[in-house]
Amino acid sequence: MNTKAVYAACLFAALNICTLSARAEAEVTPQTYTYGTHLDIQKVVSLTQDTGPSCGIVNARLTYLDSQGKTQALNYSKFSDDCHEGN
Structure with a gap:
């Protein structure tokens, strides 16, 4: 097997993992x-x-891996990152 075929197979496998x-x-x-x-x-x-708005409550999402390696998502409310005065 030539090296180009090996490189192509590795690239294909890496792309499949990213897609999954x-x-x-x-x-x-x-x-x-x-x-x-x-x-x-x-x-x-x-x-x-x-x-x-420039400063106010916005909806946010946290995507994380749990201790079992599963992807989880959590929706919550928070002050916007644009809030700088007194926060």
Whole structure:
């Protein structure tokens, strides 16, 4: 087997792994945070927030891996990152 074929097979395998992890993240049903929600966060994958007023409450989502390696998502409310005065 020549080296070009080996490199192509490795590239194809890497792309498939990336595609599977992206699909797994897209298929996660987010949980809505309430006071007392048990959080099992091993690693944060991403933090996003809705665009909103320059300063105010916005919806946000935390995507993370739990201690079992499963992708989880959590919706919550927070002050916008644009709030700088007194916060």
